[in-house]
Amino acid sequence: MSNELDYLSRRVAAGKLSRRDFLGRAAALGVAATVANSLLASAVRAAGPVKGGTLKAGLQGGESTNSLDPATFLSQVPFAFGKCWGETLVELAPGGGVEYLIAEEIGSSDDAKTWTMKIRKGVQFHNGKEVTPDDVVATLKRHSDEKSKSGALGVLKSIDTIKADGGNVVVTLKDPNADMPYLMADYHIIIQPNGGMDKPDAGIGTGPYKITGNQPGVKHTAERFANYWQSDKYGHADQVEIVVVNDPTARMAALQGGQVNMINRVEPKIVDLVKRLPGVTIRAASGRGFYPFNMFCDTAPFDNNDLRMALKLAMDREEMLTKILRGYGEVGNDMPVNKAYPLFAGDFEQRKFDPEKAAAAYKKSGHSGSILLRTSDVAFPGAVDAAQLYQQSCAKAGIKIEIKREPGDGYWTEVWNKQPFSLSYWGGRPTQDQMYSTAYLSTADWNDTRWKRPEFDKMVLAARGELDEAKRKKIYRDMGEIMRDEGGLIVPFFNQFVDATGKGVEGWVDNPAQELSNGHALIECWLQA
């Protein structure tokens, strides 16, 4: 039977049998539609990409204020368009680890302070010039300059010197950092001719597509770059087009009406309806983003770990996941990292809703009276509902929560990181080190749980400088354990990126780094007739 299915799926891939016929025959052979569909997908992928056509995306997150200067990238549309026309030294691979692009390999000295990046030869810019180590040096210098306005400045602050050395670029760091290759995957650091020093927004890169039209906040278009260095892997369509569609209903309508081939940010509340539409495929990928309830560990009453534990135990994570995200996510475990991170140990005990234990811990803490929780619509989609659900589950444990709904305007300046108990979101970072360094070091500006433990800081630094992966993994495991049992954050869930594609879009690879397959959807997908 499976031979027959194999044969049939290859026929579909070769275009000799329609998808509908295939599914019909598969059903006749007694195969469930989902199995048949996945069989078909792998056969199509094996048959190889189809070249040609125009691939269109309708995306949220573009403004008329967007610029082509990669240093200014902030929202989703410049991010995704940047992946079309530009390339970084390395990229975050879907399964963890890095994918080498302009850098052919990256090696480090034993102390993880000096890093040598071998620059790939024969990679061409759209202006015909070949990429040289000098271009890379200039790019890194521009983004790591204190005067620069680059969004990658924070990531590159640890760089001490950058210089070209033959075919290599050598970077020395102020402190050891075993994650240095991941830093180079930051989407701002697109390699530009002379680092973009002459004209930062020229839009000339080495990506598979060459810009043909740029109307910020409206539409971006690009055509295939003939001399792209790995054209077998990326850049299958003749043209790509991004239309900015900020309204979720309009985006869905455009996908259904066939005006675009893919969209981002499908709202969880409509996913179940969308799934049933003919031709539409939901692409949900587990990510590193999460929605925490933040408590200040240095402010009463949250300076008491029994109270923090009571509040953690009183969280019904499963209910939250079903009701707020409609299941499009994974339950959290009160630490800021999850299995989507490299070097994550998978053997933590999952914290569960336990009103009795919560009540006992609450009693032990000696706190009485209600606890004020601040929330707002802008904290994350459904944040007000999430606060109310939490209020109910806490009531079951005898803990009284008072909810204060704050205005959206000013939430990030007046409430988040200012008030002792509030809802927030984190988009996640490529590595555990970056996540912990951004928000859980004593000195971090964004330490939004006021987590100040000198011994924890030491662990972060020790893990950062450790090149032995097994040892690093062990340190990260211990850190996770401490976070989970003593930290100031309650994590109900990690969210998924939910995108959708229309008829005939193939080649999609789920990637936990960012939505739209880490922005690669337009360059890695193709249109199957």
Place this chain on the structure above:
Amino acid sequence: MSSPILRLVAQRILLGLVLLLAVSVLIFAGTQILPGDVAQAILGQSATPEALANLREQLGLNDPAWLRYVHWLWGILHGDFGTAQSSGLDIATSIGTRLKNTLFLAACAAIVAVPLAIVLGLIAVRYRNGFVDKLISGLALASTSFPEFFIGYVLIYFFAVKWQIFPSISTVDDSTPFLERLQAVVLPATALTLVVLAHMMRMTRAAILNVMQSAYIETAELKGLKAFDIIRKHAFPNAIAPVVNVVMLNLAYLIVGVVVVEVIFVYPGMGQYLVDHVAKRDVPVVQAVGLIFAAVYITLNIVADIAAIVANPRLRHPK
């Protein structure tokens, strides 16, 4: 013969200019007290103190307010709106394309809506208080009472998703040929027409009914004129002033107030442009767009005033 009219018209235009100048001061003052800081808004979450200080200096945010006002006004008088702080693009160029798009959409909607509203108003008066009158009023009021986004979604659902006759995305640019452009704006223009129809229609009906009470209409009826002729020849010309006023108000709305429709249909007009830049605290753009909107409003109101003056026989033929 026409000296009083000319004087009145000149007076209106002069008054309009003074008003525009006053508005420019208001806009400038208003944008100064907007909360937040443009440098902070541009850099967003990735702002560091050094980057902030650098950007503030680069944008000239340290000069006194009056000096910036004078520079700004002087530039505008020379057609220079400056550059957008957030993207570094020339404002006049960006606005040019957007304004053209907005005017095109407004014109398309107006070409359908204004005659339709007036004709429906005339018909309603002819069959006043009868079934036709009630039907027209009911439908027009219903379409106005639905929020714009609802009308937009209903149109998209049927015409773009179900029947796939018209596109739901109305993105146009300079290279779009005229016919394609026309096809692109069909749905947004329809939505806008439905939104503004009732106001104009009801006003036309009310204004004409008001005139219909006059003695000379009775005379016309006694002469034996047909009902439509009475309305067309005797009633409507005397009801023009209020009708023109309400038409102009609605035209102004079509130009300055359509951001919701623009967002739903992804139409690159002025509204979305303004909202994006307000969110980024991009003051030069907000000021420029604000001034253009004010100019549109004032101009259309002057036109309405002048039309009312010209339509008034007592002013046209002074004793």
